[in-house]
Amino acid sequence: MSGTRSYTPAAGHHFLTPFYDIGVRLSTRETLWRAALIELIAPKDSDVLLDIGAGTGNLAILLAQKNHATRYFGIDPDGPAIAIARKKASAANLAAEFLQAHFSAKVVAAWPAPSVATLCLVLHQVPLDEKLRLLREIHSVLQPGGRLYVADYAEQKTWLMRKLFRVTIQNLDGRADTQPNADGALPLLMSDAGFSDVHESRQFDTVTGSISILCGMKQPTPD
Numbered sequence: 603m604s605g606t607r608s609y610t611p612a613a614g615h616h617f618l619t620p621f622y623d624i625g626v627r628l629s630t631r632e633t634l635w636r637a638a639l640i641e642l643i644a645p646k647d648s649d650v651l652l653d654i655g656a657g658t659g660n661l662a663i664l665l666a667q668k669n670h671a672t673r674y675f676g677i678d679p680d681g682p683a684i685a686i687a688r689k690k691a692s693a694a695n696l697a698a699e700f701l702q703a704h705f706s707a708k709v710v711a712a713w714p715a716p717s718v719a720t721l722c723l724v725l726h727q728v729p730l731d732e733k734l735r736l737l738r739e740i741h742s743v744l745q746p747g748g749r750l751y752v753a754d755y756a757e758q759k760t761w762l763m764r765k766l767f768r769v770t771i772q773n774l775d776g777r778a779d780t781q782p783n784a785d786g787a788l789p790l791l792m793s794d795a796g797f798s799d800v801h802e803s804r805q806f807d808t809v810t811g812s813i814s815i816l817c818g819m820k821q822p823t824p825d
């Protein structure tokens with residue numbers, strides 16, 4: 603269960619959760635960046651994917667379309683969002699597993715260690731210390747050689763993107779949690795959390811600001 607800890611719901615307010623999917627589709631060029639993310643992940647049969655802040659399960663559906671054999675585990679503290687995710691997965695006949703909880707290494711201990719972890723549109727909605735905690739704990743649960751993909755509003759590099767981000771996402775989710783992303787903190791936080799080869803793979807300009815796909819790796823254990 604989610605307990606008493608707070609979090610920002612997927613669409614900024616609980617009453618907007620049923621409209622989250624349509625909102626993301628219309629405001630983020632979702633089809634493009636999610637397809638690019640799946641291409642980068644290139645899921646193999648043997649991969650175990652952990653989706654932190656799984657929301658309404660959109661990644662689970664796309665992942666299964668790309669490779670039905672990849673095992674998917676999603677975690678999110680938001681009950682209504684997880685209920686939508688479970689419904690979609692069941693309609694699509696997926697074996698995806700969802701857990702309603704704030705992510706920590708401890709709460710996912712019963713699941714197999716992931717070879718791939720994803721954080722999509724989560725980090726811009728959490729405080730700076732929570733961004734680093736999430737990244738550190740993801741690093742601790744990943745298999746050696748495992749990969750992390752962050753798809754989120756990261757550095758807003760142009761005047762137009764900064765302006766659009768300010769009037770849309772920062773209005774909805776508040777300035778305190780979102781500004782470090784816009785200032786380019788995410789790659790530094792990923793490196794601080796222990797990830798190597800941190801880089802921005804793609805960036806998509808949208809009407810709500812630019813969305814980046816950032817990649818990092820947990821060092822393989824030496825032979």
Ligand SMILES: C[S@@+](CC[C@H](N)C(=O)[O-])C[C@H]1O[C@@H](n2cnc3c(N)ncnc32)[C@H](O)[C@@H]1O
Nearest residue numbers: 609612655656657678679680704705722723724
């Ligand atoms: C904007 S939604 C993104 C949902 C989904 N990843 C997507 O791409 O559509 C952010 C999600 O992060 C979740 N979240 C916030 N804090 C979290 C935490 N500590 N652990 C796991 N999920 C969290 C929220 O409940 C919300 O559903």
